[in-house]
Amino acid sequence: MYRDKTTGxxxxxxxxxxxxQGRSLWKDARQRFMRNKAAVAGLVALIxxxxxxFFGGLLARWSAEEIDWAMMGNVAQAGGPSIANGHYFGVDExxxxxxxxxxxxxxxxxxxxxxxxxxxxxxxxxxGAIAGYFGGRTDGIMMRIVDILMAIPFMFVLILMLVIFGRxxxxxxxxxxxxxWLDMSRIARGQTLTLKNKEFVExxxxxxxxxxxxxxxHIVPNLLGLVIVYATLLVPTMIITESFISFLGLGVQEPAxxxxxxxxAGAGQMQYGVIWQLVFPLFFFIVxxxxFFFVGDGLRDxxxxxxR
Amino acid sequence: xxxxxxxxxxxxxxxxxxxxxxxxxxxFAAPGGPFNSERPLPPQVLANLEAxxxxxxxxxxxxxxYVVNMVTRFxxxxxxxxxxxxxxxxxxxxxxxxxxxxxxxxVVAVIVGVSLGVVAAIKHxxxxxxxxxxxxxGAQVLPNFxxxxxxxxxxxLWLGWLPGGGWQGGQWQYLILPVIALSTSYMASIARITxxxxxxxxxAGFIRTARAKGLPTWRIILGHxxxxxxxxxxxxxxxAFVLMITGSVVIDVYFSTGGIGQFFVNSAFxxxxxxxxxxxxxxxxxxxxxxxxxDVLYAWIDPKIRY
Numbered sequence: 243m244y245r246d247k248t249t250g251x252x253x254x255x256x257x258x259x260x261x262x263q264g265r266s267l268w269k270d271a272r273q274r275f276m277r278n279k280a281a282v283a284g285l286v287a288l289i290x291x292x293x294x295x296f297f298g299g300l301l302a303r304w305s306a307e308e309i310d311w312a313m314m315g316n317v318a319q320a321g322g323p324s325i326a327n328g329h330y331f332g333v334d335e336x337x338x339x340x341x342x343x344x345x346x347x348x349x350x351x352x353x354x355x356x357x358x359x360x361x362x363x364x365x366x367x368x369x370g371a372i373a374g375y376f377g378g379r380t381d382g383i384m385m386r387i388v389d390i391l392m393a394i395p396f397m398f399v400l401i402l403m404l405v406i407f408g409r410x411x412x413x414x415x416x417x418x419x420x421x422x423w424l425d426m427s428r429i430a431r432g433q434t435l436t437l438k439n440k441e442f443v444e445x446x447x448x449x450x451x452x453x454x455x456x457x458x459x460h461i462v463p464n465l466l467g468l469v470i471v472y473a474t475l476l477v478p479t480m481i482i483t484e485s486f487i488s489f490l491g492l493g494v495q496e497p498a499x500x501x502x503x504x505x506x507a508g509a510g511q512m513q514y515g516v517i518w519q520l521v522f523p524l525f526f527f528i529v530x531x532x533x534f535f536f537v538g539d540g541l542r543d544x545x546x547x548x549x550r
Numbered sequence: 551x552x553x554x555x556x557x558x559x560x561x562x563x564x565x566x567x568x569x570x571x572x573x574x575x576x577x578f579a580a581p582g583g584p585f586n587s588e589r590p591l592p593p594q595v596l597a598n599l600e601a602x603x604x605x606x607x608x609x610x611x612x613x614x615x616y617v618v619n620m621v622t623r624f625x626x627x628x629x630x631x632x633x634x635x636x637x638x639x640x641x642x643x644x645x646x647x648x649x650x651x652x653x654x655x656x657v658v659a660v661i662v663g664v665s666l667g668v669v670a671a672i673k674h675x676x677x678x679x680x681x682x683x684x685x686x687x688g689a690q691v692l693p694n695f696x697x698x699x700x701x702x703x704x705x706x707l708w709l710g711w712l713p714g715g716g717w718q719g720g721q722w723q724y725l726i727l728p729v730i731a732l733s734t735s736y737m738a739s740i741a742r743i744t745x746x747x748x749x750x751x752x753x754a755g756f757i758r759t760a761r762a763k764g765l766p767t768w769r770i771i772l773g774h775x776x777x778x779x780x781x782x783x784x785x786x787x788x789x790a791f792v793l794m795i796t797g798s799v800v801i802d803v804y805f806s807t808g809g810i811g812q813f814f815v816n817s818a819f820x821x822x823x824x825x826x827x828x829x830x831x832x833x834x835x836x837x838x839x840x841x842x843x844x845d846v847l848y849a850w851i852d853p854k855i856r857y
Binding site for chain 2: 386398399402403405478485486490492502506513528531532535
């Protein structure tokens with residue numbers, strides 16, 4: 243940054259001698275993030291899990307829906323994890339390959355998490371930025387609506403919706419999307435309130451930029467740091483919500499599956515000594531959540547200067 | 551104070567109404583009626599049934615009757631699934647169970663969570679602190695539907711110490727696992743909030759003064775630091791209570807405790823809209839009332855707070 247300023251030849255020379263390397267905000271943040279070992283480990287774990295969810299199926303020798311008839315009836319004796327017969331994680335109670343199902347479940351859980359977070363980011367940020375920027379009565383009404391929606395027990399309403407409109411992944415996305423943006427809008431609004439009195443916003447108003455353009459081009463980009471942090475922490479919450487509903491048997495429908503549904507099935511079978519049916523989905527579930535929390539924490543330390 | 555309570559009530563009442571309208575709208579939007587079955591009923595029978603349940607009335611009238619009956623007689627209408635019982639019967643049967651272990655989970659979460667947080671804050675940056683933080687991070691990624699099977703696996707299947715389900719009128723053996731499973735993640739959150747707010751309070755000037763006067767540490771903590779440090783925790787307790795009631799759905803289903811969640815999920819499977827709606831509205835009203843209480847309590851304890 244300082245290299246561009248020519249405030250005197252001697253100073254420029256001195257600066258050039260020391261060769262000061264300019265650091266952008268994002269580069270600075272990246273360095274802080276990289277120094278946080280837990281966050282980097284979480285990021286590596288996340289990349290591995292994402293690769294597993296989207297390309298793990300290539301290694302599977304069975305499809306997620308195929309029933310291995312040789313296993314059926316004696317799953318407890320023969321259905322354990324084994325490389326030899328191609329069931330790396332064993333089979334489930336019907337003789338379906340648990341490896342393929344875990345890949346599928348992880349993929350659906352990640353998708354739900356990302357879609358929920360994406361809705362939260364888009365809707366919540368815009369809503370909060372608009373409420374905060376316009377202020378006054380608009381702000382009052384918009385935030386009252388958020389207050390009211392937040393007071394509703396959404397888990398119950400979501401289940402009510404799933405029962406009434408039928409259980410489908412689309413419905414789950416809609417339902418989760420309805421809840422997820424509320425917190426984000428509050429965060430975005432709070433940040434917008436401090437941003438809108440800054441000089442650069444004043445300058446844009448002075449040259450006659452329209453309010454919506456100011457919000458989209460000048461306010462929202464400045465919210466990004468905070469929004470990314472909370473979005474990362476939101477993904478695991480969304481995954482937990484989906485798994486919660488699938489655990490109750492009200493979420494994704496067979497033959498599709500999610501980590502919550504797999505954990506539920508494994509938990510129902512564990513007294514028959516088929517512990518692998520619980521352990522493998524549980525492992526991926528817990529590692530995913532841990533990874534997201536660590537990455538989110540690391541991002542918060544890196545991007546949110548207040549907390550350092 | 552009075553104005554403040556009034557203002558909060560002015561938000562709470564419309565919220566409850568919106569919840570009821572929302573549930574009704576969802577129900578009216580549902581394809582098919584509750585009496586649509588494989589074999590179509592004779593039109594006269596269907597008409598009689600609909601008259602019995604008030605389904606032949608216009609929507610606004612149904613909604614109005616529902617609210618009036620609910621408020622005046624605590625009557626949520628008849629259940630569609632259990633033809634001889636009302637929704638109120640179902641709720642009265644399940645709710646005491648949910649309340650019992652919900653209450654104990656709440657007590658456990660608060661006591662253990664606060665102690666853990668306070669210890670972590672006092673022993674900041676020692677192994678005790680790291681242990682407490684580790685426990686709370688670990689508990690965060692173990693939501694109740696993960697805790698429940700793990701607990702049953704260890705304590706019922708491997709060790710054989712505790713029963714893995716059932717209720718038996720709420721004997722203590724049957725209470726332990728549901729309470730642990732339900733309280734863990736809230737305990738973790740409470741511990742985390744307590745720790746950070748305690749750390750902040752311990753750096754405050756009045757604590758330094760107390761130390762300078764030579765007060766023993768335990769008196770500083772209990773007499774001076776704890777009360778201001780509890781304020782953020784208190785504001786978490788309202789939502790926590792709600793989440794516990796919601797989370798109890800899993801506990802009810804997994805441990806077959808016969809609480810309200812079990813009826814809720816059963817009704818969800820058998821499309822018994824009346825019960826689902828009754829429970830949704832009841833939990834919603836409880837949520838709103840509880841949040842209101844916490845807010846009022848908060849304003850009473852800390853007069854600086856004004857919304």
